[in-house]
Amino acid sequence: MRKIHSNSADATAPRKVMPSAAMVIFGAHGDLTKRLVVPALYHLCRAGKLSEHFVLVGMDRTDGDAGGWVQGLKEFLASAMQAAGQERIDDKAWDRLTANAAYMQGDITRSDTYKQLGELLDSLDKKHGLEGHVLFYLAVGDRFFGPVIDELAAAGLTKQVAERWRRVIVEKPFGHDLASAKALNEHILKSLDESQVFRMDHFLGKETVQNIMAFRFANGMFEHMWNRDRIDHVQVTVAETVGVEQRGSFYEVTGALRDMVPNHVFQLIAMVAMEPPVSFAADDVRNKKADVFAAMLPVKGEHVCRGQYGAGHLGDKAVPGYREEPHVAPDSSTETYVAMRLEIDNWRWAGVPFYVRTGKRLTKRWTEIALRFKEAPYALFQDAPVDRLGANWLIIQIQPDEGIRLSFNAKRPGTRMEIDTVEMDFTYAEWFNQEPANGYETLIFDALIGDATLYQRADQVELAWRVVQPALDLWATRQPSGFPDYTAGSDGPACSDAMLKRDGRVWRKIG
Ligand code: BG6
Numbered sequence: 001m002r003k004i005h006s007n008s009a010d011a012t013a014p015r016k017v018m019p020s021a022a023m024v025i026f027g028a029h030g031d032l033t034k035r036l037v038v039p040a041l042y043h044l045c046r047a048g049k050l051s052e053h054f055v056l057v058g059m060d061r062t063d064g065d066a067g068g069w070v071q072g073l074k075e076f077l078a079s080a081m082q083a084a085g086q087e088r089i090d091d092k093a094w095d096r097l098t099a100n101a102a103y104m105q106g107d108i109t110r111s112d113t114y115k116q117l118g119e120l121l122d123s124l125d126k127k128h129g130l131e132g133h134v135l136f137y138l139a140v141g142d143r144f145f146g147p148v149i150d151e152l153a154a155a156g157l158t159k160q161v162a163e164r165w166r167r168v169i170v171e172k173p174f175g176h177d178l179a180s181a182k183a184l185n186e187h188i189l190k191s192l193d194e195s196q197v198f199r200m201d202h203f204l205g206k207e208t209v210q211n212i213m214a215f216r217f218a219n220g221m222f223e224h225m226w227n228r229d230r231i232d233h234v235q236v237t238v239a240e241t242v243g244v245e246q247r248g249s250f251y252e253v254t255g256a257l258r259d260m261v262p263n264h265v266f267q268l269i270a271m272v273a274m275e276p277p278v279s280f281a282a283d284d285v286r287n288k289k290a291d292v293f294a295a296m297l298p299v300k301g302e303h304v305c306r307g308q309y310g311a312g313h314l315g316d317k318a319v320p321g322y323r324e325e326p327h328v329a330p331d332s333s334t335e336t337y338v339a340m341r342l343e344i345d346n347w348r349w350a351g352v353p354f355y356v357r358t359g360k361r362l363t364k365r366w367t368e369i370a371l372r373f374k375e376a377p378y379a380l381f382q383d384a385p386v387d388r389l390g391a392n393w394l395i396i397q398i399q400p401d402e403g404i405r406l407s408f409n410a411k412r413p414g415t416r417m418e419i420d421t422v423e424m425d426f427t428y429a430e431w432f433n434q435e436p437a438n439g440y441e442t443l444i445f446d447a448l449i450g451d452a453t454l455y456q457r458a459d460q461v462e463l464a465w466r467v468v469q470p471a472l473d474l475w476a477t478r479q480p481s482g483f484p485d486y487t488a489g490s491d492g493p494a495c496s497d498a499m500l501k502r503d504g505r506v507w508r509k510i511g
Helices: 031-046 066-083 091-098 111-128 142-154 178-191 207-217 248-252 255-273 282-295 440-449 458-477 494-502
Strands: 021-026 054-060 102-105 134-138 166-170 197-199 231-239 304-307 312-314 317-319 337-342 354-359 366-373 393-399 403-411 419-427
Touching: 021 031, 021 111, 021 440, 031 054, 031 066, 031 091, 031 440, 054 091, 054 111, 066 091, 066 102, 102 111, 111 142, 134 142, 142 166, 142 178, 166 440, 178 458, 197 458, 207 255, 207 393, 207 403, 231 255, 248 255, 255 282, 255 304, 255 337, 255 354, 255 366, 255 458, 282 458, 304 458, 304 494, 337 458, 337 494, 354 494
Parallel strands: 021 054, 021 134, 054 102, 134 166, 166 197, 231 354
Antiparallel strands: 231 366, 304 337, 312 317, 337 354, 366 393, 393 403, 403 419
């Protein structure tokens, strides 16, 4: 193991003191709560990052009590950890997290539920000294975001008095298009101040995504070539092997574009394309990201391609086509793959295409941002046994095996000037001891300490929808032809390759 030089003043010191707080999860029995939110809280608790005065409150329609709710969550987490080959659940940490937990059965569409919730929060506050701080987590269907916030406000639960804060985390999807995102922002900002709203995009919690800022701005050697003078184009790939699982009804009306592009993919682009912020303060960073979205040109119809998977194989396993998945129409025209060419029309990026692609049931789970540099002049190698020079790529690998790679050309040992393309490779796993994390840890921690840097602001969300809206409009009037058009376990539909070919380029291999 090589020595790591830590340049942090005190690498173990918490960034800020974690305040006392209650966290109320709406949708306490839901999939998101079990799979991501509670495991993240457990990791935070285990790492000693939660206040001793932290109370978890579950709210759902199902009848039950705190004991049963917590037990169900623990069993789920234990089996997920076992399946992932992680060590056994740490009972002490789990008990610390859940000892004071409360559960409330309630119908979120009824006003009296919120009155009751207010009483519960008051009594928990008296008992555990929470100083009135509450984080509401809306892990419910997006149609409830507006109404739940209205009810919380009507019951006085979002009111901030003196030091007492009240915050709301809103999950994805934030709107279905530009108009609905605008309407939702307008709706919730009637009751809440923007500083109280934490719009979640869990990609921003991923370690490598955050590292892009460190990589760009903590190193003196890359930034001067990070522009249209040196970069030919950028490829962003978010490839998944999973299909739509049990989420058919959600996915049918959502599709790959809405599910992934204006949110996750755009956040990746923003990290790579933004100008250096004045500081890492939330609004300084978010202003620069908003500038990127504002400079993006609305996508053109001919620069978008969509696809849908048919039956195929993942490794040895036969998997059904999208149209055969549960809760999916047998003639569905929902896309499970989308690729587009985006353009950021500003001083740094004008003329540098950003190609993005994302899809389900692709050959490999693989998320990367790859920057291709312009080629060196070939002239010098004309008389050498070199047909052409390999490309220089800088690859930011988000998952799996988070890290950064640089590919460049080197002379092959021997008497002749033969050139091979080689790689320099940094992986997180090799350099740092990483605790298991799903990205939600950082984001929930940040919401509790009131740091919105990694959350989306209202204007960013709307600017992003504005860019993809032409594709949505086009698809609303034109049925796709030839669906399904890619085999599960493949690299995606032919139209995607054709799109790059028209520009004289090719996609990188997935994986
Ligand atoms: C979610 C999408 O937001 O992100 C899913 O709704 C997708 O469809 C998921 O599978 C991908 O996230 P991750 O962290 O598993 O890469």
